[in-house]
Amino acid sequence: MCRQTKEISMRCSRRAVLAAIIVFGLSANTFAQSGPLPSWNDSPVKTSIIDFVHRTTTQGSLDFVVPEQRIAVFDNDGTLWTEQPYYFQLAFAFDQIKTMAPKHPEWKNKQPFKGLIEDDLKSALATGQRELEQVLAVTHAGMTTDEFARSVITWTQTAKHPRFQRPYTALVYQPMLELLSYLRANGFKTFVVSGGGVEFMRPWMEKAYSIPPEQIVGSSGVVKFEVGKEGRPQLIKTAKIEFIDDGSGKPVGINRFIGRKPIFAFGNSDGDLQMLQWTMAGEGPHFAGLVHHTDAEREYAYDRQSRIGKLDKALDEAASKNWAVIDMKKDWTTIFPQTR
């Protein structure tokens, strides 16, 4: 009998829920799902994530993991934000050429600069690898780290994606923002481990993902310390590549920057395969997931044949090892945040 005071009524309803769990065999996780990850449809992937978090964070659970070991790593391009029609760092470089053009009259008749300035991307991209490396060099080197960071910030505030006509930082995935936040709420420390340049990512990621610079691992160029003209110490970015945080470089980068094996990892391409393997090689519980781009309408659809974000070997390994694979079209109710 439930008497009608508020407190008792709450107890009764709790009892009713517990009874339902026993009678219908529902687990506590079923109920938990209605809370976190609101932009995720109920699906085995969502259930497996919530179940993993529940198991690893419940005191007394056989799979309990102490908070300091709850390291979660995420690829960026194609996993946390869009990477089509080409990596956004390349879009930044192309846009920078236009910004810098007035001070470089010699670019007017020289490819690939000419093409980039005239929005003739086809001609620009028709030049060789070496010419494109020049574009990266002039836009990413020969300046202080502070100057470069400022140019990245300006770009994120002004540039717009050609198809979606919104700032690039508004093309982050709402469901992944929810996942990052859900993990942090459960004592996980979230890291980005990306092939992108670390200096390109740090200026905007704290705001976009709530991930601080010291938890961002990426590729890097050699940086030199010098004392400038007015006795002011500064760091100069050079064009020499130092470290490529991609493929087998990802576990190396994780080891170097984080120094612990992650227990949770998400990627979307073959460049993430070794990071996922490394995560799954740990003792104790671990979780690997892939974002599979299946939604040409709301975002893009690509996998085994794609020039950017190729997902082939990792898709096979995910199938054979039972890793979680997100079907973007089916699993996500929303792709991008409503307003940014």
Place this chain on the structure above:
Amino acid sequence: MCRQTKEISMRCSRRAVLAAIIVFGLSANTFAQSGPLPSWNDSPVKTSIIDFVHRTTTQGSLDFVVPEQRIAVFDNDGTLWTEQPYYFQLAFAFDQIKTMAPKHPEWKNKQPFKGLIEDDLKSALATGQRELEQVLAVTHAGMTTDEFARSVITWTQTAKHPRFQRPYTALVYQPMLELLSYLRANGFKTFVVSGGGVEFMRPWMEKAYSIPPEQIVGSSGVVKFEVGKEGRPQLIKTAKIEFIDDGSGKPVGINRFIGRKPIFAFGNSDGDLQMLQWTMAGEGPHFAGLVHHTDAEREYAYDRQSRIGKLDKALDEAASKNWAVIDMKKDWTTIFPQTR
């Protein structure tokens, strides 16, 4: 008039304290000093540290710094623990040679191995730089990162310092432990930025300093990812040097690993000079300090002429720029923790 209820008596006493501040010109900081840093004698250095923390963490203060920017960096050898008679990582390498000797009969008649095995350090050290690099190579490379970490842990649990006859990890400085802890209690994030090998430091620093692996920046060798015989992914340490986190490498390492300019830095040698310069180059408030080894009785006394931990240029710069210089003998009541 103070009536004798408890509450009123507390108010009265608070009023008395406030009156004393006004009358005698005491600042709130004077009162704060009796609390933190108990192993520090009252001195201008201690006052300047407490004043800095107070200014940067008090809401409404002109020097207030938001928590995410409160980055504090510390050199390790000679700043957080002893570095004499030679860097402890070298002591580890020498001890490892003895541990590994039974499996290397060829070392019996070959210097510097022979000398190290027979505790004849003089003969061992008389060999050239290249031979000593061999010692580092065989003790630090050709194994997985996990195997190396285990060997470091075993060493910290068994080896003893020749003079103090205690484990090396018991030769950390009690006053610096208090400083790390005081900073963290005030919302600072503490990092180690050391010339020591990052893989050598990470296994024991979390316990010794409460600093997690991901907040430890150091020198590193090239590490390779491979999938081992049983399909198990692993990272293999090679003998190739990748990055030396010393001198002008320190601001480079800080930029690469932390991605923000510190506002608080401590070192003890010329190898820390550029890190201190970089910290002091930041906008807003910043603090640089040096540990000056002046206590031959309780620890060691050395500076300008020392082969290890040479402190010459940085001492001059500290004097000219008014950086804090700790006089170990005068400023610290205790050097090492009582029991570890």
